[in-house]
Amino acid sequence: xxxxxxVIYLFAVFWAAITLYPLYFTLISSVKTNNEIFGISAFKLxxxxxxxxxxxxxxxxxxxRALFNSFFISSMSTFLVVLLASMASxxxxxxNGKIPGILYLYVILGIMIPFNSTLIPLVxxxxxxxGYNSYSTIIVIYATFHIPFAIFLxxxxxxxxxxxxxxxxxxxxxxxxxxxxxxVIPICMPIISTTAILTFLFTYNELIFAVLFLTKKEMYxxxxxxxxxxxxxSVEMGPIFAAIVIAILPMITVYLLMQEKVIGxxxxxxxxG
Amino acid sequence: xxxxxxTLMSIVLTGSILTISACSSSTDNGKxxxxxxxxxxxxxxxxxRWADNTPxxxxxRDRIKQFQKENPNIEVLNESITDESAYMTKFxxxxxxxxxxxxxxxxxxxxxxxxxxxxxxxxxxxxxxDDKQWSGxxxxxxxxxxxxxxxxxxxxxxxxxxxxTFYNKEIFKKLNLEPPQTLEELLEQAPKLQAAGxxxxxLGAKDTWRGGHFFNNLVMKQFGPQKIDDLASRKxxxxxxxxxxxxxxxxxxxxAGVFGDNAVSVDMNQEKALFLSSRSAMHTDGSxxxxxxSSSEIKDKIGFVPFPYFKDKPENxxxxxGGGGGGYSVYGKLKDNxxxxxxxxxxxxTSVEYFQKQEEVNQGGVYPVKMSPNPNVNNPxxxxxxxxxxxxxxxxxxxxxxxxxxxxxxxxxxxxQGLFVGTSPDKVGKEIADEIKKxx
Numbered sequence: 129x130x131x132x133x134x135v136i137y138l139f140a141v142f143w144a145a146i147t148l149y150p151l152y153f154t155l156i157s158s159v160k161t162n163n164e165i166f167g168i169s170a171f172k173l174x175x176x177x178x179x180x181x182x183x184x185x186x187x188x189x190x191x192x193r194a195l196f197n198s199f200f201i202s203s204m205s206t207f208l209v210v211l212l213a214s215m216a217s218x219x220x221x222x223x224n225g226k227i228p229g230i231l232y233l234y235v236i237l238g239i240m241i242p243f244n245s246t247l248i249p250l251v252x253x254x255x256x257x258x259g260y261n262s263y264s265t266i267i268v269i270y271a272t273f274h275i276p277f278a279i280f281l282x283x284x285x286x287x288x289x290x291x292x293x294x295x296x297x298x299x300x301x302x303x304x305x306x307x308x309x310x311x312v313i314p315i316c317m318p319i320i321s322t323t324a325i326l327t328f329l330f331t332y333n334e335l336i337f338a339v340l341f342l343t344k345k346e347m348y349x350x351x352x353x354x355x356x357x358x359x360x361x362s363v364e365m366g367p368i369f370a371a372i373v374i375a376i377l378p379m380i381t382v383y384l385l386m387q388e389k390v391i392g393x394x395x396x397x398x399x400x401g
Numbered sequence: 402x403x404x405x406x407x408t409l410m411s412i413v414l415t416g417s418i419l420t421i422s423a424c425s426s427s428t429d430n431g432k433x434x435x436x437x438x439x440x441x442x443x444x445x446x447x448x449x450r451w452a453d454n455t456p457x458x459x460x461x462r463d464r465i466k467q468f469q470k471e472n473p474n475i476e477v478l479n480e481s482i483t484d485e486s487a488y489m490t491k492f493x494x495x496x497x498x499x500x501x502x503x504x505x506x507x508x509x510x511x512x513x514x515x516x517x518x519x520x521x522x523x524x525x526x527x528x529x530x531d532d533k534q535w536s537g538x539x540x541x542x543x544x545x546x547x548x549x550x551x552x553x554x555x556x557x558x559x560x561x562x563x564x565x566t567f568y569n570k571e572i573f574k575k576l577n578l579e580p581p582q583t584l585e586e587l588l589e590q591a592p593k594l595q596a597a598g599x600x601x602x603x604l605g606a607k608d609t610w611r612g613g614h615f616f617n618n619l620v621m622k623q624f625g626p627q628k629i630d631d632l633a634s635r636k637x638x639x640x641x642x643x644x645x646x647x648x649x650x651x652x653x654x655x656x657a658g659v660f661g662d663n664a665v666s667v668d669m670n671q672e673k674a675l676f677l678s679s680r681s682a683m684h685t686d687g688s689x690x691x692x693x694x695s696s697s698e699i700k701d702k703i704g705f706v707p708f709p710y711f712k713d714k715p716e717n718x719x720x721x722x723g724g725g726g727g728g729y730s731v732y733g734k735l736k737d738n739x740x741x742x743x744x745x746x747x748x749x750x751t752s753v754e755y756f757q758k759q760e761e762v763n764q765g766g767v768y769p770v771k772m773s774p775n776p777n778v779n780n781p782x783x784x785x786x787x788x789x790x791x792x793x794x795x796x797x798x799x800x801x802x803x804x805x806x807x808x809x810x811x812x813x814x815x816x817x818q819g820l821f822v823g824t825s826p827d828k829v830g831k832e833i834a835d836e837i838k839k840x841x
Binding site for chain 2: 162163165166167188189247248249251252255335336339340343344352355356357358359360361362363364365
C-alpha cells in the first residue's frame, strides 16, 4: 500500500511539473526581452526584468478594453448557448414522433460543418446587414456554431434520465416550462457546466471570426489585441507573454468556478434507482 | 405540444431560408455594409499589415488620421492586421465574398494576375497618367503588379527592399578579417570564425523563406536576372545541372557549419537573437532590418555590405534580391465617389512627404520614391546600406514569384529546407521540377 502511494505521489509530482511548466515558462518569459527568450537562456531567469511589458499591454494594445470585450462576448454567447440548447434539448429528447427525430438530425448536422467553410457566406451575410463591429453579430455567430454540439450533449444526457421523474412531475400537475426549469435543468447541471466551459473557452480563444468581423480597435478581443505585438517581420514576445498571463486569469477563474459546479451537479443529479 | 412543434418548425425553416437566401443572393458586390453611409460623406476601408506598435506603422496610422482631418467628408476605416495568416484569411475571404476594402496591401507577382484579369483590382495607370506630379515621384518598381499580355499597373509599391549582409564589425576586427566580398571568402573565413566560437552566418532555416531568400541571392549572383525569366518560361528547369550545383552549394555550406550546427532548428526570431547577441558574425536580411538593428544594444557594431558574389562571376556583382515589397491595390468594384476617395488616400500614402516622415521615425531606410536622404538622420547602418545599394543594377524578387504557378513559391522554399536536413541536391531539383510537370 505504501509503495503504491509513493508511486502515485511520484506520478502526481511528475504530472504537476508537466502541467505547471508552461505556466512557469509564460511567467518568466513575460518579463524577458526577445534575445533572452530566443537565446540559450530560454529556461533561465531573466537577467533584467521588464515589468514595463505589463503596462505596455494596457497602453499600447488596449488589453483592458479587450479583456472586457472577450469576457462580455464569451459570457453572452455561453448564456445564449446554454439557454437555447437546454430548451431545445428538452423538447428534442422528450417529444415523441417523427418530426423531433428529423429536427434532431437536422440540428446535429451542424456539428459536421467545419466553420472555415462558412466564412465566405458569413462575410456576405454580415456585410449585407451592416453587422461589422457589433457585439450582437459576433455573439450570435459564436452561439450558433455551438448550439448543435450543446444540443447533442445535453439531449443525450436528458435521454439518460430516469423516466420516473417525468411521471412523478406529471402526476403532481407540473407544466412543461416549470418542469424544465425546476427539475430538468438542475439535474442536468453537470452537462450544462461542461457545455458552458467548452463554449466559453472556445469563444474566449477564437481568432478567425474576430479577425473578420471586429475591425475597430475598441471592439478587439484579447486574441486580436495580442497581435499588436506581432510585427510584419518581427515579433515582440515579452509583451505577448505578459498579455497571456493577464488573459488566462479569467479563464482559470471561470474554470475553477464551473468545475465546482460540475462536482456539485454530479451529486444533486444522482437519482436513486 | 403540436402547436409548439409547429412554431419550432416554422422558426427553423424561416431561419434556414434566410440563411440560404443570404448566401446565394447576388448582392451588389461593391456595396459593402460598412461602406454604406450618408450620400455626402464617403466611407472607405483600408487593410494593410502595418498594425503593430513599431515606429513605421505608428506613422502610417498618424498619416491616416491627418488625411481624415484634411478631408472631413471622407471617413477612413483602418482594418489593418499584422499577422500574416490572419491577414491572408481576411484578404482571401474578402475576395471570395466580394467585400474587399477599398485599398488592400498586396505583393503582386504572377499569381496576382488572376485578380487583375478578373477586375478585382483597379488598373492604376490611368490615375498615374492623370497626376504626373505624383506618379513622377514614384520609383519604377511596378514589376510585381505588371503582367505580360495585360495592360496596366495593379499596385503602387509602398516599400522598397534589398537583401544584403549585416555584419558585426567588432567580431571581424577582433579576428582581423574584413566582411566577405565573395562567397569564396565567406567559405574561407568560416573556420576562423567558428574557431573563435562564432556562427559565421546564422540562418533560421526552420522558417522556409530564410533558405528561400539565400537561394534567391545565389541565383542572382551566379546567373543574373535572365535565369529567373528562363525558369518562369520553362526554358530552364530546376533540375538542370547548373541549378542542382547551386542547391549543392547550400548543402555544402550547411555541412561546413556556415549557418550554425543545426540551422533547421533555428527560426527567424532565434536567428536575429543570435546576431544581436553577438553570437553570429553575420545576418542576411532586407532593408526592413535597419530599424531593428539601429535600436538594438549592438547598434554601434553593425555594418552592412552587399551579399557576397561569386569570384568568377564579377559581372553579376551588382545584381540584388530586392525591389518593390508590399504595395497598395485599389478594389476594382468601387462606386465613383469611393474610387475617387481611395485614389486620393493612395496618393497621400505614397507621397514623398509621407516617406520622409517614415525615414525620420525609422531612422533611415530606403523608400520607393525619389527623395534625397535626410541630413538630420544620422544612422551609420542606414548610410552603409544606402552606400551599398548605390551600385545596384538589377533588383529581382523571389525567384518563384515570377512563375505562373502560385504554389511554386512554397514548393521551392520547402524543398530548399530539405537541404538542411540532408535531402540530396538532385532530389531537391527533381521535387521542384515534378511540381511543375504535375501542373501541366
